[in-house]
Amino acid sequence: MSLEDRIRDALQEQADRVDIDVHRVRRLTAERTVGARRRRARTLLAAAAAVAVVAGGVTALVRAYAPAVSPPPATTGPHGLLRPHAPKVGGVAATFACPDRTTVRFGPGTRNLSFVPSVDRGPRWFAARMRAPRYAFAVTGDTATLRLGNADGSLGSVSTFARAADGRWQVVRATKCVNGPQLATNRVTRQMSAPSIPTQQAQDLAHGCGAPTFVDGTGYYDTAGLLRHAWTFAARCPDGSARLTMAAGTGTAAAPLPASGTPKPVDLSRLLPGEVRGQVALWALFDPHHSVADLSAQLNDGRSVAARVVALHGHQGTVYLVLAPRTELARLAVRPIQGTTRSYTAVNPPGWRQ
Amino acid sequence: MEERDRFDVLFHQHAPRLVRLAALLGADDPEDVAAEAFARLYAARRRLRRDDAAVIGYLNRIVVNQVRDRHRRLSVARRDAHLLTPPAAPPDAIAGHADRQAVLEALSRLPSRQRETMVLRFWLDLPLGAIAELTGVSTGTVKSQLSRGMAALAASLDDSGEEQR
Numbered sequence: 001m002s003l004e005d006r007i008r009d010a011l012q013e014q015a016d017r018v019d020i021d022v023h024r025v026r027r028l029t030a031e032r033t034v035g036a037r038r039r040r041a042r043t044l045l046a047a048a049a050a051v052a053v054v055a056g057g058v059t060a061l062v063r064a065y066a067p068a069v070s071p072p073p074a075t076t077g078p079h080g081l082l083r084p085h086a087p088k089v090g091g092v093a094a095t096f097a098c099p100d101r102t103t104v105r106f107g108p109g110t111r112n113l114s115f116v117p118s119v120d121r122g123p124r125w126f127a128a129r130m131r132a133p134r135y136a137f138a139v140t141g142d143t144a145t146l147r148l149g150n151a152d153g154s155l156g157s158v159s160t161f162a163r164a165a166d167g168r169w170q171v172v173r174a175t176k177c178v179n180g181p182q183l184a185t186n187r188v189t190r191q192m193s194a195p196s197i198p199t200q201q202a203q204d205l206a207h208g209c210g211a212p213t214f215v216d217g218t219g220y221y222d223t224a225g226l227l228r229h230a231w232t233f234a235a236r237c238p239d240g241s242a243r244l245t246m247a248a249g250t251g252t253a254a255a256p257l258p259a260s261g262t263p264k265p266v267d268l269s270r271l272l273p274g275e276v277r278g279q280v281a282l283w284a285l286f287d288p289h290h291s292v293a294d295l296s297a298q299l300n301d302g303r304s305v306a307a308r309v310v311a312l313h314g315h316q317g318t319v320y321l322v323l324a325p326r327t328e329l330a331r332l333a334v335r336p337i338q339g340t341t342r343s344y345t346a347v348n349p350p351g352w353r354q
Numbered sequence: 355m356e357e358r359d360r361f362d363v364l365f366h367q368h369a370p371r372l373v374r375l376a377a378l379l380g381a382d383d384p385e386d387v388a389a390e391a392f393a394r395l396y397a398a399r400r401r402l403r404r405d406d407a408a409v410i411g412y413l414n415r416i417v418v419n420q421v422r423d424r425h426r427r428l429s430v431a432r433r434d435a436h437l438l439t440p441p442a443a444p445p446d447a448i449a450g451h452a453d454r455q456a457v458l459e460a461l462s463r464l465p466s467r468q469r470e471t472m473v474l475r476f477w478l479d480l481p482l483g484a485i486a487e488l489t490g491v492s493t494g495t496v497k498s499q500l501s502r503g504m505a506a507l508a509a510s511l512d513d514s515g516e517e518q519r
Contacts, residue, residue, distance in 0.1 A: 001507055004476060010457035011477040015374040021385060025369050028389030033396045 092149030098177035178227025
């Protein structure tokens, strides 16, 4: 390895170890900017008083210098942007609170390699790599456990390691939270307080379309069993179509919803975070001319799931969204305001892999 | 996008990186340095109308200058302190970690301007011209600092390797 690469590695490792409290940075920034505004406002107010500014003018002046830095969000946002990169040590529950879990045992024949814990570079490094807000590492003789936790301390995964002949820790098994067959995401959201809605990211993702309308926010478990959130937004675009955007902990994705022709449901499961695609299907329909009464997902056992109805900003059309258990979904039913109900078979699009 | 919104986006995107940069440059309170950088950007928010690269360069420059200023203020009290003090090795240290420790120790022994240049070059991956602009020196000086820093590091690491043998 060249000296340059060694320097890069060393600096990166040093940087990764820096504990960052982004909320403190934001608070310190806000304190400075508010203080500066107040000082400037006092100066301007004094000057204004000297020339006998009318009451309305003073009000406007004060309003102009009102705090402009947004308050700290209740918790973390998507994409890891607000999440401290350095996980905190400790404060992770010993038992699971999530309803569905799976255990993977590691060995020569292990096929599930979506989550392979390792502490070769230290538990902290692995926790940071998994973007775990918290972690706890404990050694008892030749056995070690690594618990990854969410910001609220709830347990996401427990990995057990055994000391190998060369002294390294070899992962033996891992138990982690997983998304259940139904919309586990909704259950999770009810259990825990949902993070603030990343409206700013939604605006960034609008890409020339109109103001995004918040559609839904759901929780899900990622490959490490950690709780993430996904937000869905819809916006009307200048060409008349709509744009559906999903911002999740693993990234963002967007898809157009055509406005031409008879409104029909489109499978947008590809927008979902990879961890839930196998369980849940997402279908959407854009109705620009208000010709649809409702959209529903019909399940194999006869039940139906009604779509969420979202009126876009400015009443420029309606978006219908329905999440349904993938394996139980039989068809989509569109009931127009006039005419008979249209039915669409819920077939996975070509190239779709569960 | 309004200035306030752009400011929020920039904060979300760059606050952790600026804290890390301040830490690598040896700031006592890297979060405070990053906050100062954003507060100054807010005070000069007309700069938000410029492109991202210009604004990010401005934030980097504030961090570098802030760390320098704070070092100057503390220099009398902490004349002998190493700014890039390597943290203690975790119990599960491996060979690669030991090498990175050695590199960090060698970096910590470099003169502050050389170390600063090395961080900007090898952690931020800035081109020489950008480093020159950010640190207020010529490109030739940046080249010279990098060259001397690399030579010192190579010598230091060779020495430690011989000692280990």
